[in-house]
Amino acid sequence: MSVLTANTRRDLEIHRYPVLVYAMTPLIALVLQAWLPRVVGRYVWFDLPLVVTVYFALGRRSPIQGTILGGALGLFEDALTHHAIGINGIAKTIAGFMAASVGVRIDVENHTIRLALNFLLSLLCSGIYLFIYRFLLGMDLEWNWLTELMKGVGNSVIALILFPLLDRTQIRD
């Protein structure tokens, strides 16, 4: 239980990063998200902006920052599609808020937790996207849950590799 609960000072530490990392990581994630589908074809089983949102929301442990970062990246993703701007924005706003809220309470250094959190938040984002499109906007959208499951797995795997790399850029006292 001590692994899962943030009851030490280190667990509750707010991670800090150089400004360049704050600025460049989301930008690189967005560029790669827009470019990589041309390489991998139809296997777009990842959402790099979501992974980055979750990482910074967990690391900073600030729901406000997680909300704003998620919202901004989601809106940016929407702007690159031909769908209404705001669908991904809302989904990632909620994901960022939830990731930061969870990060306050649990040990986010644990790999299993990171993996599970990415998988669940990925599915949550897909669910919110579908809800907004079909029920809030009342438009038709065919949906394939298998793809969304694969996307959740893909995000978890990417997080498993990316999070330790980004951890190395932390500013330590």
Place this chain on the structure above:
Amino acid sequence: MESVFVRYRNLLVLLAMLVAQIIGLAVQVRRSEAGHNSIDTHDGPGVRLIRLWAESTVEKPERLIHNSKLGLFNLWQGYLDLHNVHRQNQDLQKTIDRLRLEQASMLEDARQGQRLQALLDFQQKYIYKTQAAQAIGSSGTDQSRIFYIDKGADYKLEPDMAVITAEGIVGKVREVFPHTAQVLAVNDQTSGAGVILETTRTRGILRGNAVGQTQIVGMLADQRIQPGEKVLTAGGDQIFPRGLPVGVVEKVVRDPERDSFIDVIVKPAAHLERLDEVLVITSTQNRFSDEQLQDLATSDALKGAEVAAIKEQQKAAQQMAERLPGLADPNAPPPVAPADGSTPVPPPATVPAKPPIALHSDRFSPGAAVTPVVAPAPLVEPVKPEPTATKRPVTTSGIPHPVKSPAPAGAAVKKTVSPGTQPNTQRRNP
């Protein structure tokens, strides 16, 4: 009051963000008279500005990555190509020669077709001008089959222009930015292109599904539609010119919502997932472009006389074939080519094993001692009434073809032997 804001500031920020985005969504969605909600085909100024910012942010890095990849690829490809360039040139020259011959032979038909279309007041649109462009980026999600090309308003691109490759159609320009343009692929759920099946001439609307396949939706169930049939653009959507290749029918599935309807899954001719270079049709006209006319004239000048000579030879050969009695059975199956690709061996000619029987035999005639003297057979076999099912076919010139015989090709050669040389029992059998 201040403490409430401080205490719930996280939730308040979340709510503020959500409300702002929901209002933004409400502004973008339109309700049609039929009661269906939809997003505007072309964005409003505010939305367009956000899209422009986003695209401008990722455009430069995407171009950099794309050009780097292209540069490395070209370097390697150029090195490899040097080995085969001479042979490829020869092959290409042969192909051009053959295509010129074909083009020249079709030229007269094309002119006649155009004259007839003009008479019928039917205006065929031809691709008049195209602009080559490179695909540099995508939307990043499989919910939106959008990709970006590196040409925009600076190359006079406009919304609703058709985007194609040499293989087939790709999509249409949706939004044009100063240096880039957004292209909606045909396998997106919101796209729509008028198509026609080549053989059955059934029309339908092509669009994408959830997994990125292209399908023709809302077609009445038709047994004639089979996998492998070609799908072409119908030309009725005012975007794609008529007759462009779309793909082939992959399979036919029942419409899950309507019993009597089917969805035809189409395998697109263009590689929609791996696009590099595309062509944007910037202009269509009712006539051929100057380049096409010049090409036709060249083909006609180079190969016109050759085509005319070939046609003349074919015509003469056909006339000769109609006048002369055939040696081969027209109903006989064609000779089967051997598996190794060599030329088929013709059936061996029938050689009489024995010398022919003399009409007036004497003791020196071969076999005179054992062969009884038979009455000479008539030179012309008496005509027997034929059943109606085996009537001789009559050619256009009024000359009947020889009687069709079920015997193999080798037997047909035997018929040319003089009638008196065969035993009577063989000749009397029909």
